[in-house]
Amino acid sequence: MKRMTRDQMAARVARDIPEGAYVNLGIGLPTMVANHLPRDREIFLHSENGLLGMGPAPAPGEEDEDLINAGKQPVTLLKGGAYFHHADSFAMMRGGHLDICVLGAFQVSAAGDLANWHTGAPDAIPAVGGAMDLALGAKQVYVMMEHLTKSGESKVVAQCSYPLTAIGCVSRIYTDLAVLDVTPNGLAVREILSDLSFEELQKLTGVPLSRAA
Amino acid sequence: MINKVIPSLEEAVADVHDGATVMIGGFGNAGMPSALIDALIAQGARDLTIVNNNAGNGETGLAALLKAKRVRKIICSFPRQADSHVFDALYRAGEIELELTPQGNLAERIRAAGAGIGGFFTPTGYGTLLAEGKETRLINGRHYVLESPIHADFALIKALRGDRWGNLVYRKTARNFGPIMAMAAKCAIAQVSEVVELGELDPEAIVTPGIFVKRIVKQEAA
Numbered sequence: 441m442k443r444m445t446r447d448q449m450a451a452r453v454a455r456d457i458p459e460g461a462y463v464n465l466g467i468g469l470p471t472m473v474a475n476h477l478p479r480d481r482e483i484f485l486h487s488e489n490g491l492l493g494m495g496p497a498p499a500p501g502e503e504d505e506d507l508i509n510a511g512k513q514p515v516t517l518l519k520g521g522a523y524f525h526h527a528d529s530f531a532m533m534r535g536g537h538l539d540i541c542v543l544g545a546f547q548v549s550a551a552g553d554l555a556n557w558h559t560g561a562p563d564a565i566p567a568v569g570g571a572m573d574l575a576l577g578a579k580q581v582y583v584m585m586e587h588l589t590k591s592g593e594s595k596v597v598a599q600c601s602y603p604l605t606a607i608g609c610v611s612r613i614y615t616d617l618a619v620l621d622v623t624p625n626g627l628a629v630r631e632i633l634s635d636l637s638f639e640e641l642q643k644l645t646g647v648p649l650s651r652a653a
Numbered sequence: 654m655i656n657k658v659i660p661s662l663e664e665a666v667a668d669v670h671d672g673a674t675v676m677i678g679g680f681g682n683a684g685m686p687s688a689l690i691d692a693l694i695a696q697g698a699r700d701l702t703i704v705n706n707n708a709g710n711g712e713t714g715l716a717a718l719l720k721a722k723r724v725r726k727i728i729c730s731f732p733r734q735a736d737s738h739v740f741d742a743l744y745r746a747g748e749i750e751l752e753l754t755p756q757g758n759l760a761e762r763i764r765a766a767g768a769g770i771g772g773f774f775t776p777t778g779y780g781t782l783l784a785e786g787k788e789t790r791l792i793n794g795r796h797y798v799l800e801s802p803i804h805a806d807f808a809l810i811k812a813l814r815g816d817r818w819g820n821l822v823y824r825k826t827a828r829n830f831g832p833i834m835a836m837a838a839k840c841a842i843a844q845v846s847e848v849v850e851l852g853e854l855d856p857e858a859i860v861t862p863g864i865f866v867k868r869i870v871k872q873e874a875a
Contacts, residue, residue: 488756489680490826505683506827512681523825525832525860526680526706527764530757534777558782565744566753567733572777573757607780607796 442635443616449584451476452633453542453614456582457483461539462532464488464574467511469584470542486538488570490529493521510570530570533577541578543571545585545610547600550647552610552622554583555602568605575606587615587644594646596620596627617641621652628652657819658848658869662692665842665870669698669807672725676704676763676803676834677715678810681734684827686811686844687714688872693809699723704763704803706756706830708732708740716740724749728803730756755783758800760833766802767836767865775800808838811872812861815845819863820854828860835865844872 444452446469454476457463464486465473474496477483485494487509494509495516503514517523532538545556557571558564575581585595596613612630613620618641619630630652632641642649659665666689669675675693679685694717701724708727709716716739718724727749732740743749754762755777765773774797778784788799810831813824821843823831835841843866 487826489683490829504825506825508681508683508826512683517825523823523828525828526756526760526830527833530760534757534761534775563745565733565741566751566782567731568753568755568783569731570756572755572781572783576776577757604781606777 441617444633445616446472447476449614449616452619453582453584454478457481457540459483462486462492462537464533464538464541464578466541466543466571466574468544470544471511473542473584486529486532487515488529488533488574490524490526491515491517491521492524492532493518495521530573530577533570533573536577536579538578540580540582541574542582542584543574545583545595546602547595547597548583548585548610548613549597549600550622550626552608553600554581554605554610555600557605558603560603571605575609580611581609583610583613585613585615587617594644597646617644620649626650656817657863657867658817662688662844662870663695665689665868666692666696666809669693669696671698672700673698673806674702674704674804676805676808676830676838678705678808678829678831678834679715680706680826680829681710682714683825684811684823684829684831685714686809689809689842689844689870690714690718694718694721694723700725702726702728704728704759704805704834706730706759707734708737708751710734710736712739719743719749722748726750726752728752728754728759730754730759753783759803760830762800762803763830763837764833766804767833770802772799772801774798803837805834805838806840808834808841810834810841810843812843812845814847814849814854815843815866815869816849816851816854816863817869818851819843819866819869820859821845821861821866822854822858823860832861832865835861840867841865842868842870844870846872
């Protein structure tokens, strides 16, 4: 079975981000999308710690401890970019002003429920950050994750077993095997990114799939 | 003549009392008012409730305050990090109370306190562990959770420049929680890199107007 690499997944997501979109890329796998955004499109990257128009990582030696992203890594600001305080920054999300948010996930349900903040393990120290705001704060919420866990179980599930981040918030799922749209009638396969047939993909996936119209 | 500039860090935090709620600005180390935190550690107030996005990194700043066992409770969104070992150990030993709140709720709860809002309904957290036991309401077909404001006795924040009326400008993403914490505390104390004369800050570009700030202190002050 062919699977997309993490870079290929990031490139696939990047292809779907249009000119002029206001976008927040979550920590981890989604951050890699920034490296693949088409250079001929102007896309506004938002980081919840208070910047819009985020640029790439600075050259070595050019880092500024006062200019970081939500993952606390040094970044740069593009010409035209802006700084603002935390309540304004979250108003951009919570007020529905962002077009697209790309998030990682442990599990997504067929109804678009998202679990990405807590494994629920009894000894885990819980930390939520902006996950619950991001999940609700964009017109489109895209999830990027491997299709299967390391032990081969589907991360696309009928019901999330991990604690929820938000209910019914996900619009599209990009895995290393397929692109799935969350629709009122369940999950529709938009594209298969592997050498699998629809039937083979269905067999690996925890919930019924339909073919995209 | 109004002069909010305090000559020393020590005097700036002298009246922080045991049991106080203290907001501390910063997102990780960006915007963390380390000079004021060090002064607070030296001052000795204990049993504090701290409001910050995180729960300390490494051994300095907020982590040092935690390590000195001055903090009873922390309200934050993201305590667990690669270098949050001071908090992790206290939490696992049951020596610190954690109120975990989504980051947007944290910011809005602080802003609400500063703006005199008694509470607000937000969709964030609905149907999750972090909304358990909270009042909910269905508004125009969407589910919301009632969240309450977070008030504080003191806010310790870091800004780039300030004047003797307490007007502030910040630097890059070190701004983060500073402006809203200044609004939400009875007494906001700002450590600044530079104290400037009245009129030197462009009134079109002042981020925190002086009404929200009680004290300014230079970060290298004695």
